[in-house]
Amino acid sequence: MAGPRTDVVPLDALGPRGPYRARNRLTVTDVAGRESAELSLVPSLFVDRTMRAMRRADAPEPDERIAMIGRAAELFATATLGGLTPDEYAYRVSRVGGTPISVVRATVTAIAARLRKAHYSVEQARPAGAVNRWDDPLTRTGRAVWVRRGDVFAVHAAGNHPGPHSLWPEALALGYRVAVRPSRREPFTPHRLVTALRAAGFGDDRVALLPTDHATADTLLRGADLGLVYGGEDVVRKYAGSPRVLPQGPGRSKILLTREVDWREHLGTIVDSVSGHGGTGCVNTTAVFVEGDPAPLCAALAERLAAVPSLPPQDPAAVFPVQPPATAKALEAHLLHRAAGT
Structure with missing residues (x-):
């Protein structure tokens, strides 16, 4: 072939x-x-x-x-x-x-x-x-x-x-x-x-x-x-x-979780809304707002997303988008700066 x-x-x-x-x-x-x-x-x-x-x-x-x-x-x-x-x-x-x-x-x-x-x-x-x-x-x-x-x-x-x-x-x-x-x-x-x-x-x-x-x-x-x-x-x-x-312009889809909502029942939906379509569509979730303590959801979401393997984009099993090194490093620096002190 x-x-x-x-x-x-x-x-x-x-x-x-x-x-x-x-x-x-x-x-x-x-x-x-x-x-x-x-x-x-x-x-x-x-x-x-x-x-x-x-x-x-x-x-x-x-x-x-x-x-x-x-x-x-x-x-x-x-x-x-x-x-x-x-x-x-x-x-x-x-x-x-x-x-x-x-x-x-x-x-x-x-x-x-x-x-x-x-x-x-x-x-x-x-x-x-x-x-x-x-x-x-x-x-x-x-x-x-x-x-x-x-x-x-x-x-x-x-x-x-x-x-x-x-x-x-x-x-x-x-x-x-x-x-x-x-x-x-x-x-x-x-x-x-x-x-x-x-x-x-x-x-x-x-x-x-x-x-x-x-x-x-x-x-x-x-x-x-x-x-x-x-x-x-x-x-x-x-x-x-x-x-x-x-x-x-850029998509700014959000998810709001109120105190009355058990986020565990919706974790799959949140993961899919972040990573679906390669994570690059204007409909992809850009932020999750939580009424109350967001830490348990953050930990669960990070665990689910971290379990997805990083693969070349042409791999049939790839899920996440891939960026050139310079763009990836800029995104990393931005996230680390925003997360400082959290």
Whole structure:
């Protein structure tokens, strides 16, 4: 049985005329510092031209675009795309992002399932009584028409977990043309998904992948009607006041245990909420608040988590995420500082 590929994979930008290998390229390394991919970074002029081309493009008819998203779901989960088989893709995501490979594989299945239901998801957002077309017979009774707020949608993608990439294809279901700026932390998933959507029938001027440096990132949002941006606190502050941009910041899910609650009955749930999905999702618990003495719960929780073995992310039995040494040492220093005197 052949082992995993160790060559450096080129990840080209996917513009309005097909793949584009830029002169400016970023080396993507795995958690051990080994080179895994070379990501093309496009200049602002390329972004501007792409956004103009997308604005000129027509959206496919609703039934056609729903069918194409369904075909893309199958390709994303099963096909060789961008030179990578599904197993090779999962291995790269695991090694570069540090996400356990079992989580990556489960997320591939979840993304494909979500794509197949994209039409259902967007229909649930339509207000009751509203219709999709102005010439629908129901409009004669005074009901509202539900329409897009624009034509071009931009995404600054997340890199902590592949899962959020199941969401932005819903914009394609609504008829938007979509441009995605991948995260440098994990560009494989958006590259694979855009490639699958194009192979399923979406034109190159209807869905694009535009990797950029930080200085060029805002060019993408300026050229779009609406945007979705993932990032940290600095990103949330930057776009919080914009009516055109929806910022998605860090998850801050909490668990509260009151005096009336016997925490021993819920220890398994607490452990799963901390470590599930590789511990990197926005839904993972970031803090547990205890009314009363937290020490017994802390000891029990530490014991359960310490029993989980530390494994390379590509190991099928891996549970916890893996970080590069510098990031891991910074996390350790932060925790030791916060725990001083406790």
